[in-house]
């Protein structure tokens with residue numbers, strides 16, 4: 406049967422990247438997406454903004470919603486200090502399978518816990534399952550209509566502390582209007598928009614960084 410796009414992306418990594426070298430895995434995926442097939446990774450342009458925010462926060466606990474093939478997982482994990490707890494959640498088993506292989510190819514499997522499932526089911530159990538009290542950094546990149554319900558779950562389950570940083574992908578394209586309205590109008594957050602473009606295109610998109618004020 407025909408392979409899937411994530412499987413073809415994995416093949417491109419195995420062919421063009423150097424095992425244990427995260428930078429080469431990132432470059433191989435970007436090359437594949439620019440020259441073979443577009444795919445919904447955060448990409449190189451928004452990826453650089455993601456890198457700068459992760460570096461600035463230097464988090465001890467990280468949560469990513471929407472692993473897809475693990476591109477942003479690798480971008481984030483390669484920047485983390487030893488001992489950082491990093492959980493990434495992916496709903497689709499086939500994508501999760503490819504992500505595991507790409508994360509392992511980059512040599513970052515020991516830095517990441519990939520959980521297969523839906524964010525809405527996992528978030529209420531995170532404290533119990535992983536002994537994490539609050540997240541220093543959260544990257545939202547899953548179904549765009551889940552950003553708002555999930556940030557409310559973070560509040561409800563006390564997973565945000567003063568200074569927690571949330572970074573949301575695709576706030577323009579495909580767009581997350583309700584989420585933007587919430588974080589930009591809530592007195593509990595200080596939000597800033599980072600203009601950029603939809604991965605591998607000239608279409609306008611950007612990232613929204615929101616600081617939880619406690």
Ligand SMILES: C[C@H](C[C@H]1O[C@@H](n2cnc3c(N)ncnc32)[C@H](O)[C@@H]1O)NC(=O)c1cc(-c2ccc(F)cc2)cc(O)c1O
Pocket residue numbers: 445446447470471472473474494495496497500522523524525546547548549551574575578579603604
């Ligand atoms: C949603 C996907 C990313 C992944 O998220 C997992 N997922 C979902 N809901 C949950 C959950 N509730 N819990 C855990 N995982 C979950 C899923 O299975 C995908 O693998 N991302 C996108 O759809 C996405 C789409 C575009 C895009 C932009 C312009 C176009 F013309 C077409 C597509 C760009 C992007 O940058 C994206 O990020």
Ligand SMILES: [Mg+2]
Pocket residue numbers: 445446447546574575
């Ligand atoms: Mg995205």
